[in-house]
Amino acid sequence: MSSNRRSFLRRAAGAGLACSTNLAFGRFLFAETSSPNDPSRVFIDSRRTISPIDPNLFGSFLEHLGRAIYEGIYDPGSKLSDENGFRKDVLDEIKKLGVPIIRYPGGNFVSGYNWLDGVGPKKDRPVVLDKAWNTIEPNQFGTNEFMQWCKLAGTKPLMGLNLGTGTPERAAALVEYCNVEKGTEWSDLRRKHGYAEPYKVKHWCLGNEMDGPWQIGHMTATEYGMKAQDAARQMRYVDPSVELIACGSSGPFMPTYLEWDREVLEQCYDYVDGLSLHRYFGNTDEETGKDSEKFVALNLTMDRQIDETLAVCDLIRGHKRSPKKLWLSFDEWNVWYRARSGDAVNGHREAAPHLLEEPYNLEDALLVGGLVNTLLRNSDRVKIACLAQLVNVIAPITTNANGLFRQTIYYPYAWALQFARGEALNVLVQSPTYEVSKMEPVPYIDATATLDKNGQTSVFVLNRDLSKPRQVEIVWEDNAPSRVINSGVLTGDDLKAINSFDAPQKVKPQSFGKPSTSGGKTTFELPARSYAVVQWAS
Numbered sequence: 001m002s003s004n005r006r007s008f009l010r011r012a013a014g015a016g017l018a019c020s021t022n023l024a025f026g027r028f029l030f031a032e033t034s035s036p037n038d039p040s041r042v043f044i045d046s047r048r049t050i051s052p053i054d055p056n057l058f059g060s061f062l063e064h065l066g067r068a069i070y071e072g073i074y075d076p077g078s079k080l081s082d083e084n085g086f087r088k089d090v091l092d093e094i095k096k097l098g099v100p101i102i103r104y105p106g107g108n109f110v111s112g113y114n115w116l117d118g119v120g121p122k123k124d125r126p127v128v129l130d131k132a133w134n135t136i137e138p139n140q141f142g143t144n145e146f147m148q149w150c151k152l153a154g155t156k157p158l159m160g161l162n163l164g165t166g167t168p169e170r171a172a173a174l175v176e177y178c179n180v181e182k183g184t185e186w187s188d189l190r191r192k193h194g195y196a197e198p199y200k201v202k203h204w205c206l207g208n209e210m211d212g213p214w215q216i217g218h219m220t221a222t223e224y225g226m227k228a229q230d231a232a233r234q235m236r237y238v239d240p241s242v243e244l245i246a247c248g249s250s251g252p253f254m255p256t257y258l259e260w261d262r263e264v265l266e267q268c269y270d271y272v273d274g275l276s277l278h279r280y281f282g283n284t285d286e287e288t289g290k291d292s293e294k295f296v297a298l299n300l301t302m303d304r305q306i307d308e309t310l311a312v313c314d315l316i317r318g319h320k321r322s323p324k325k326l327w328l329s330f331d332e333w334n335v336w337y338r339a340r341s342g343d344a345v346n347g348h349r350e351a352a353p354h355l356l357e358e359p360y361n362l363e364d365a366l367l368v369g370g371l372v373n374t375l376l377r378n379s380d381r382v383k384i385a386c387l388a389q390l391v392n393v394i395a396p397i398t399t400n401a402n403g404l405f406r407q408t409i410y411y412p413y414a415w416a417l418q419f420a421r422g423e424a425l426n427v428l429v430q431s432p433t434y435e436v437s438k439m440e441p442v443p444y445i446d447a448t449a450t451l452d453k454n455g456q457t458s459v460f461v462l463n464r465d466l467s468k469p470r471q472v473e474i475v476w477e478d479n480a481p482s483r484v485i486n487s488g489v490l491t492g493d494d495l496k497a498i499n500s501f502d503a504p505q506k507v508k509p510q511s512f513g514k515p516s517t518s519g520g521k522t523t524f525e526l527p528a529r530s531y532a533v534v535q536w537a538s
Contacts, residue, residue: 001094024462034369039523040445040470041430045477050424051380053450056101056203058375058416059158060390061332061390063107064141065133066355067345071095072391073149074141080403082479082494085141086149091403093397094153094390098417103205103331103386104146108132110208111164111216118142120193132216133355139276143178144190144410146201157199158331158384161231163207163224163247164217168231169422172238175204179239203243205276205331205386206231209250211260221260225267232271245274245329245384252279258312267318269326277309280394281367282337292363292495294436294465298368299446301439302333306378309351328378330385333371335364335409336394360407362507362529363495369531370411370462372420373448387413398501405504408497411490415460415533419486434464444470445526455538457481463526466495474522481522481536484514491530 046323062068076085105113109132117126117139125139150157159178161171173186180187187198206228209215219227224247232244246268248261261275279302281287283295296346313326317403339345339358339493340388348355368387375385387409391397396410427449433441446462463470488509497507526532 010517021462022435030155030355035461036432036434038432040432040443041473041475042445042447043428043475043477044292044425044449044457044459046457047478048426049451050377050426052225052345052423053376053379053420054383056156056158056384057379057382058099058372058413058420059101059103059384059387060099061386062105062109062146062390064105064113064130064137064224064390065107065111065135065393065394066357067391067392067399068395069141070138070352071086072393074081076140078190078401084148085144086152086177087399088212090391091149091153093404094155095101096337097350097414099153099155099390100417101158101203101384101386102150102153102390103160105493106160106208107451108208108215110160111166111210113162114166115143115162115170115177117175119189119358130347131351133345133347134349135353135355136349136351137522138190138351143174143196144193146229146525147178147195156203157201158203158205158386159201160205160208161205162217163210163227163231164215166217168227168234171206171231172234175201175235176239179242196299197382202241204235205245205247205329206272207247209278210247211254211256212250221263222267225264228264229268232268233503243273244271245276245331246272248275248309248328250278252301252308259310260318261309261312265313266319267328269316269322270318270324270453272326274327275313276331277305278332279305279390280332280336280388281371282335284337287337289437293366293434293438293442293464293466295363295441296366296370296462296466296509297365297436297442299374300442302371302374305379306330306374310381327381327383330375330382332388333388334388334394335360335367336388339394340412345508347471357398358394359498359500360396360409361496361498362408362490362492365408365412365507366462366464366531367384368409369415369460369490370446372412372416373446373460373462376416376420376424376448376450376460400501403501405471405499405501406508407499408490408507412531415488417535419458419535420450420457422450422456425449425451425457432533436495437475445472447472456485456535458533458535461526461532461534463530463532466529469525469527472524472526474517476517476520476522479538480517480520481538483537484534485537487512487533489527489530490530491527495529
């Protein structure tokens with residue numbers, strides 16, 4: 001334990017903190033209170049920072065899957081679309097959100113995708129069968145359309161590469177098509193297609209979930225690691241400035257979990273910059289026993305997954321005596337458990353079928369808030385993360401022919417984009433706990449904080465108590481803020497309440513007031529079943 005952490009714990013103990021501490025939740029510095037009815041305390045010291053928050057920490061994802069692209073962001077027959085066929089209402093919503101980076105074009109789709117099918121004159125593009133989702137892909141939206149759309153949306157591309165059926169040579173060709181100005185085969189093809197300026201795409205994913213037997217082109221870890229190494233070398237020959245992400249484990253449920261990561265990195269550690277990891281959460285018999293109290297605590301298992309994956313990265317770093325420290329790209333994360341079988345994942349060889357259209361309720365939004373907290377407290381090593389996905393498919397935004405509505409999970413994600421700026425703070429949380437199966441005692445209060453360059457502090461707080469409000473006291477260890485400038489809370493009486501086109505605001509943020517600060521402390525009551533954000537001026 002570092003000396004500054006010990007001194008922080010001593011100061012917290014002086015403020016009445018119980019002596020026993022529990023550090024089992026990764027970077028969640030937590031101490032249990034002595035009584036289940038005690039107020040919770042969040043100790044904040046602006047000098048105790050975790051790291052600057054990478055602008056790409058709250059990105060998103062669009063795959064050629066279901067209605068994410070067609071009828072989602074691209075719908076040339078719609079009265080709501082512009083001359084490019086882009087849905088104007090969706091573009092406005094995403095610009096308003098400020099999504100920094102979007103992964104594309106997959107996902108499982110990318111492992112069977114030939115990017116050449118999606119460029120050139122639209123009349124000449126082939127209509128193909130996407131074997132990943134058993135759908136018809138018309139290829140009317142491809143690389144150039146996505147780059148145009150990103151520019152209009154004010155976001156950046158995180159490009160996925162086909163390392164399933166695709167080759168390292170074809171991956172390097174796409175880098176050349178996107179990033180070289182002119183004078184080569186593939187850059188001149190882009191110019192022939194009408195796009196003179198290179199896109200300068202910086203971030204690239206070397207395949208998708210290659211550990212999964214469901215993946216087109218699935219292979220062993222060693223085979224994939226060697227293929228990723230070859231692709232990385234060829235891509236850097238084309239553009240040395242690219243940042244490359246290797247495929248890690250698809251999730252802790254995999255029988256090869258962590259061993260896959262180790263074997264892959266043994267082959268390609270020296271050639272990549274980051275490692276991907278994925279995770280979807282559900283309130284199911286298998287995962288939680290349909291226990292909502294456990295469900296809203298599952299973000300703590302995301303903390304653990306991050307720690308375990310980093311342990312493998314750093315093990316390989318040690319073996320190789322490498323000065324390079326890998327970062328993580330958590331490029332698929334969300335709640336997803338309802339639309340996971342049958343017709344929800346089988347397109348029946350139709351174009352733009354309704355696939356993976358998950359209806360999100362209040363408890364899903366509470367967990368997403370907890371997942372935002374987890375990403376913030378791991379921001380020293382998680383540099384990219386993507387809420388999967390953005391529109392229609394397991395998404396915060398749902399469209400139909402007449403407009404869109406915001407699902408419940410939209411709100412904690414939007415708060416992260418709006419308020420989580422600057423540096424993440426290493427807060428200490430003192431909270432009563434409760435018991436759930438197969439987990440250590442879970443704190444009712446999960447909190448994290450950020451400090452931006454203007455001296456504004458934002459605190460994100462999840463109350464996992466599903467039956468009653470909790471008193472929360474913010475203890476300002478150095479300088480107390482002057483005033484509240486923004487606040488909001490997401491809560492409600494019904495954990496299963498959802499938004500829809502008929503009731504688009506059934507679950508929405510409510511006013512949270514402006515708690516006052518006195519004597520270096522701010523006290524407020526956090527409603528049961530709630531996620532809140534409060535932002536203070538310095």
